[in-house]
Amino acid sequence: MDLKVKVAGIELQNPIILASGTAGYGVELEPFMDLSKLGGISVKGLYPYPREGNPTPRIWEAPCGIINSIGLQGIGMERFAEEYLPELSKQKTAIFINACGEQDEEYFRVAEFFDPYEEVSAIELNLSCPNVREEGNCPALWPDWSYKIVKWTKQSTRKPIIAKLSPNTSSMVEVASACKEAGADALSLVNTYLAMAVDFRTRRSRLSTLFGGLSGPAIKPLSLRAVYQVASSLDIDVIGIGGITRGEDLLEFLLVGAKAVQIGSITLREPAAAIRILNEAVSLMKKEGYNSFKEITGRLNIV
Amino acid sequence: MKERQGSVEENREIASGYFSLIVSGDFPTSSPGQFAMVSVSDTFEPFLRRPFGIADQGNNWIRFIYKVQGRGTELLSRLKKGEVLSLITPLGKGFFMEKGRVLLVAGGTGIAPLLYLAQNFEEFVLLYGAKTKSALLREEVEKIIGKAHSLIYTTEDGSYGLKGLLTSHIPEEKFSMAYVAGPYKMMKEFSRIYSGEAQFSFEERMGCGFGVCYSCVVRVKREGKEEYVRSCKEGPVFFGKEVVWI
Numbered sequence: 001m002d003l004k005v006k007v008a009g010i011e012l013q014n015p016i017i018l019a020s021g022t023a024g025y026g027v028e029l030e031p032f033m034d035l036s037k038l039g040g041i042s043v044k045g046l047y048p049y050p051r052e053g054n055p056t057p058r059i060w061e062a063p064c065g066i067i068n069s070i071g072l073q074g075i076g077m078e079r080f081a082e083e084y085l086p087e088l089s090k091q092k093t094a095i096f097i098n099a100c101g102e103q104d105e106e107y108f109r110v111a112e113f114f115d116p117y118e119e120v121s122a123i124e125l126n127l128s129c130p131n132v133r134e135e136g137n138c139p140a141l142w143p144d145w146s147y148k149i150v151k152w153t154k155q156s157t158r159k160p161i162i163a164k165l166s167p168n169t170s171s172m173v174e175v176a177s178a179c180k181e182a183g184a185d186a187l188s189l190v191n192t193y194l195a196m197a198v199d200f201r202t203r204r205s206r207l208s209t210l211f212g213g214l215s216g217p218a219i220k221p222l223s224l225r226a227v228y229q230v231a232s233s234l235d236i237d238v239i240g241i242g243g244i245t246r247g248e249d250l251l252e253f254l255l256v257g258a259k260a261v262q263i264g265s266i267t268l269r270e271p272a273a274a275i276r277i278l279n280e281a282v283s284l285m286k287k288e289g290y291n292s293f294k295e296i297t298g299r300l301n302i303v
Numbered sequence: 304m305k306e307r308q309g310s311v312e313e314n315r316e317i318a319s320g321y322f323s324l325i326v327s328g329d330f331p332t333s334s335p336g337q338f339a340m341v342s343v344s345d346t347f348e349p350f351l352r353r354p355f356g357i358a359d360q361g362n363n364w365i366r367f368i369y370k371v372q373g374r375g376t377e378l379l380s381r382l383k384k385g386e387v388l389s390l391i392t393p394l395g396k397g398f399f400m401e402k403g404r405v406l407l408v409a410g411g412t413g414i415a416p417l418l419y420l421a422q423n424f425e426e427f428v429l430l431y432g433a434k435t436k437s438a439l440l441r442e443e444v445e446k447i448i449g450k451a452h453s454l455i456y457t458t459e460d461g462s463y464g465l466k467g468l469l470t471s472h473i474p475e476e477k478f479s480m481a482y483v484a485g486p487y488k489m490m491k492e493f494s495r496i497y498s499g500e501a502q503f504s505f506e507e508r509m510g511c512g513f514g515v516c517y518s519c520v521v522r523v524k525r526e527g528k529e530e531y532v533r534s535c536k537e538g539p540v541f542f543g544k545e546v547v548w549i
Contacts, residue, residue, distance in 0.1 A: 024515035028536075031304055032513075044517075053531055055549070059510045059518035064347040066510065073517045073531060217347045245347070268511040269342075269351055271306065271391070 008186035019262035040094035065216025089119035128166035128191035150182035231257025247280025335420035336397030356416035403479030410485025432469030
């Protein structure tokens with residue numbers, strides 16, 4: 001069976017990518033699975049410099065999911081390149097750098113920095129973290145802001161650019177369209193849904209911040225709809241993210257138009273979930289008589 | 304660390320709301336202070352595993368002591384002998400062993416990792432506090448107490464042992480090390496009062512338990528610089544001198 005898929009001009013050995021933020025710098029998951037069996041890994045968001053992140057508490061459980069406000073704690077691009085990339089690149093899987101920026105030019109700096117690294121397949125621009133600006137604001141809520149960052153970053157590297165989008169806007173398709181216009185090679189969606197959890201006894205937020213981002217199976221129907229809307233409106237590769245926990249979920253995302261998917265929150269519960277999901281999808285495909293993932297992608301029947 | 308299946312050997316209420324869970328299975332060896340992530344539901348409700356400090360481990364079995372606090376531990380408490388659950392163990396860095404006479408300090412369920420740790424010392428004083436008499440796991444503690452050990456119980460309401468907070472009854476003698484496990488507030492207060500060297504085991508709210516999500520961070524000062532580090536990976540045990548109490 002042909003498991004290969006092509007997204008943003010890169011050939012992946014299969015459509016399973018570990019999502020940024022729930023896979024650390026990749027190597028933390030080595031004890032649990034053979035990373036070389038994955039289509040790719042999107043590493044934890046990187047700024048040009050180390051970043052402290054938000055105070056605790058940073059996580060709260062929601063029904064069938066989690067709300068987080070980690071705030072992009074990270075070691076920064078240079079330490080990642082020195083301490084983790086050499087080991088991670090021994091794995092036969094595509095490495096995606098998740099680039100972040102407080103200032104717009106910082107996305108440019110991260111993308112430019114990784115341009116010479118052969119082992120990096122693509123740059124995923126994190127335009128959509130809801131936990132680092134006031135009230136969940138982020139570039140991916142605004143077509144103009146997203147356009148500017150993608151356009152600029154595109155000039156910093158020869159590598160494909162993937163814009164990671166937010167579902168927390170009614171103009172998601174416009175934002176997606178602006179990213180395409182600016183030269184994005186693919187889009188990944190969705191990042192977390194802006195959410196809250198409060199404690200009526202203490203009258204405080206359950207998190208150190210007022211808002212957090214909701215992820216996990218709770219959001220799957222929402223993210224499936226978002227992926228469908230974008231993938232059916234624009235001619236650009238889409239990577240589907242949001243609540244995928246089993247093989248059938250993966251196939252559903254492909255059906256509504258995703259070329260590949262990212263596996264997020266389920267990893268926290270089941271570190272080797274990504275491999276299980278792939279195996280389940282493959283046996284479902286065989287059972288239904290399909291020979292490649294491409295035969296399903298975007299083939300939703302609309303009556 | 305590995306994800307392994309095991310089956311419930313014992314899941315017994317040892318005091319009101321406190322359970323002893325023994326799981327049989329082939330689990331890698333742990334050291335005191337390390338913990339396991341335990342599955343509590345086959346469905347996604349609740350979604351995450353629960354972290355528990357290892358209370359004891361032997362050939363083909365592992366033991367935890369937990370208190371029913373929410374949905375996860377409530378579901379766990381209903382498991383019957385023979386039921387299967389998944390463990391990721393052992394996780395984190397355990398206690399650093401010191402020689403000589405040591406002080407063990409446990410607040411509430413903090414007793415669990417200290418019961419495991421205590422087996423390594425010939426001489427110790429155990430200071431163990433709870434809110435009330437019914438929350439003191441005296442039977443568990445008295446099993447491990449020998450002649451060379453001494454034991455101080457405290458309860459907040461004075462229903463057993465010394466009355467008041469555990470931190471008002473810290474012995475004044477010198478110890479080679481203090482090992483402290485329990486709620487953050489208690490540990491913070493202990494560190495304010497106690498001047499000797501101490502190690503603290505943290506119970507931060509956790510996501511994964513194996514270092515990928517960065518939820519469970521503790522603030523430390525290393526090489527003159529303050530930073531958040533993961534209690535699941537760099538901890539859960541930290542030396543008092545590096546902890547920045549918030």
